[in-house]
Amino acid sequence: MVEHTASEKPATRATTDGSVYEGLRRRLQAVVANLAAHEALPTERELAEQYGVSRTTVRRALRSLEDKRLVYRVQGAGTFVSNTTVSKSLSLTSFSEDMRERGWRPGSRIVTADEVPAGAEIGADLQIAADEPVVRLIRVRLANDSPMCLESVYLPAAGVPGLLEGGLEGSLYEKLARYGERPARAEQVVTATSVDGADAALLDIAPGSPALRIRRIGLNRRDHPIERTVSIYRADRYDVSFAVLRDE
Amino acid sequence: MVEHTASEKPATRATTDGSVYEGLRRRLQAVVANLAAHEALPTERELAEQYGVSRTTVRRALRSLEDKRLVYRVQGAGTFVSNTTVSKSLSLTSFSEDMRERGWRPGSRIVTADEVPAGAEIGADLQIAADEPVVRLIRVRLANDSPMCLESVYLPAAGVPGLLEGGLEGSLYEKLARYGERPARAEQVVTATSVDGADAALLDIAPGSPALRIRRIGLNRRDHPIERTVSIYRADRYDVSFAVLRDE
């Protein structure tokens, strides 16, 4: 028998968000924001009583904050507020989301939008045959109207019929969602490169300038590739930040 | 009352590893290795019965496999083997570990080993005053005896007395462990750059060649910076691979 022990704070069930621990995470995140670095949070057992939830649920919320690098835990000692505001999360975002997070206004200029055979390399990445058609969309992506990167997206044409006929403005991810496809995760490979004459002109940099090349393969929830993107970022304007953990 | 329901497989308690779920994870990982992509695992309830553990523990082990991108789960459908062998984990490794994972033999050639004032930038990264001394260790790191990257490590000198007097061969992480300091996580920033004359000579590449610049700040379990490293990797020999998730 499961009985929700009614408490002074009804634990935000059946409100906007789905789960109790998610609501609790948000409340704790607000609490953490008002604490100094290395300050201790209440103990798990205290939090459980305060918010009228089980300790398991508290731990779940704290784990979520820990994953976001907002708190750290030391066995036997307690849970503490993390050090820095650094720790950008490494989540799968669109170019537009990414730019807005960095405080810039995203924009776009289409270079190419057509349908071509996949070819060997792209076919392999998307797990389709080399002669299958793919939609190719090449854009100069802008930040505050200035070139930030040159982005080439390839999508299996079979999955997105009529995409090229609709307007190509706005979020590509939103359009994919309308086809019922949404990337749940992505594999990324980051390399350094230098940009040659043609691409350099589009990016408005001198030939031979260094750049970050990011190849991304977007996978749906069932682990099938649905998108393959290569982005060439100006080295003077962009970096990739993330946190890594010992072990895992 | 907690009673361990004895089962045919005693769930590897009190063997080499610490926890039941960790042992179960390893067993399941071996099972997964013998299944084809997208093949379904047994249900959580079946696994719980088979291995004589609670469903909570099974879920914990599966979550761990999911974090490693070895399986994916679909609510209402099941748990399935992931697609590719790609998905290098993004864990905090030393240069030597990293090279061995890539199948190369790591090596090292010391360029500079001394003690200097931190200065503004490095002091800020290590959260010490600019006039505090730091140990500076600059090395050309080799893969199969050929230059792979130029690595500059800075450590607060107060934390590692006598480090420079001992031999500087072998693993720096091991030496740090002897001082009781071990990085638990790290913040990394990856940028592209081009390498100038002096560094280019050390890396044995033409001046102006592109390179990956990785700045890493290693933090201990209590979120204090203990190490600051800048590595300049040859673009023709190195990349950074990782997976990103939607939301988080």
Next chain:
DNA sequence: AAGTGGTCTAGACCACACA
């Protein structure tokens, strides 16, 4: 010694997928 986070159990209900 006391208190903290870490692991684990047994059982309930909820949300979603699929036939």
Next chain:
DNA sequence: GTGTGGTCTAGACCACTTG
């Protein structure tokens, strides 16, 4: 509808840190 993973409870014991 049936079965799956997702959430949640209440309570126990273990491993570790700290006064």
